Amino acid sequence: MSLAIGIDIGGTKIAGAVIDELGEIVDAERVPTPLEPGALEDAVVEMITRLQSHHEVAAVGVAAAGFVDAAQSTVFYAPNIDWRNEPLRQKLEARVGTTVVVDNDANAAGWAEFRFGAGRLVSDMVMLTIGTGVGGAIVANDHLFRGGFGAGAELGHLRLVPGGYACGCGQHGCLEQYGSGRALLRMADEIADAGGIGQRLARVRDEHGALDGRLIGALIMEEDAGAIAALRQLGHWIGEASASLAAVLDPQRFVIGGGVADAGELLLDPIREAFRQHLPARGYHPEPDFVIAELVNDAGVVGAADLARVHVADRVQRAGE
Numbered sequence: 001m002s003l004a005i006g007i008d009i010g011g012t013k014i015a016g017a018v019i020d021e022l023g024e025i026v027d028a029e030r031v032p033t034p035l036e037p038g039a040l041e042d043a044v045v046e047m048i049t050r051l052q053s054h055h056e057v058a059a060v061g062v063a064a065a066g067f068v069d070a071a072q073s074t075v076f077y078a079p080n081i082d083w084r085n086e087p088l089r090q091k092l093e094a095r096v097g098t099t100v101v102v103d104n105d106a107n108a109a110g111w112a113e114f115r116f117g118a119g120r121l122v123s124d125m126v127m128l129t130i131g132t133g134v135g136g137a138i139v140a141n142d143h144l145f146r147g148g149f150g151a152g153a154e155l156g157h158l159r160l161v162p163g164g165y166a167c168g169c170g171q172h173g174c175l176e177q178y179g180s181g182r183a184l185l186r187m188a189d190e191i192a193d194a195g196g197i198g199q200r201l202a203r204v205r206d207e208h209g210a211l212d213g214r215l216i217g218a219l220i221m222e223e224d225a226g227a228i229a230a231l232r233q234l235g236h237w238i239g240e241a242s243a244s245l246a247a248v249l250d251p252q253r254f255v256i257g258g259g260v261a262d263a264g265e266l267l268l269d270p271i272r273e274a275f276r277q278h279l280p281a282r283g284y285h286p287e288p289d290f291v292i293a294e295l296v297n298d299a300g301v302v303g304a305a306d307l308a309r310v311h312v313a314d315r316v317q318r319a320g321e
């Protein structure tokens, strides 16, 4: 069975794994992410070299946050690493002697869900990753949609509220400001300030100095009315955005991932409700369903490895035509 390496460069750690054709992890390791770009590249090369020394692999896929060109080669911009027009693929290939492809981390995670997780039975899928921000991935007609320049599927920056909250992208009112973990904190703070059902949130905030995702998550699991209200607000925005996305993409399925998706049905319920309220021409066409992502922590490495394998297979096929 053919193997590929997936590397997921995160803000705090680099995860690497050898993945088989069924998406199963054969070998895995992780190291802390060095801050300096040169040291980071060295760490990635060392990881690939170690994994290659134990396994024969067909290709290496690298996933990182940021804009990657459509040729899966150059990182235009990475928010957490000092890369600007970084020819990462070329640099890594020269050092590891194997085919390397680079992809955006949200794309890699979405591809993993499509191939081996919650999206494996559909041809058209949208994934929204609700973490600190909002990541997006689109699979259309069994292919990952990258856009003409590679910077497509930035679903967190879909405009939801004209003149709304300022976003890190330089615009205002993006989904990320209404449907992310950071937005959930703001909503929980507002509910805590308002008293009533927010009293418990306010008490927990006083005890800990500030609310964070872990505290709110615990309150949601205890079915605290204030924390649930914040989650429902968040879900409504995600559902409203999903209705607009469905008008463009007509997916069979939305997959919701990221840390906030741990809330499961408690998050999906308001998403579905708002989706139904906002879907254009509802009742005249089939509707997608909403499910929680299945691969969670491994999606980045699994997706990166499989995208590398697909790249090599496409190249072999083109050469044969």
Ligand SMILES: [Zn+2]
Residues within 6 Å of the ligand: 156, 157, 167, 168, 169, 170, 171, 174, 176
């Ligand atoms: Zn934005």
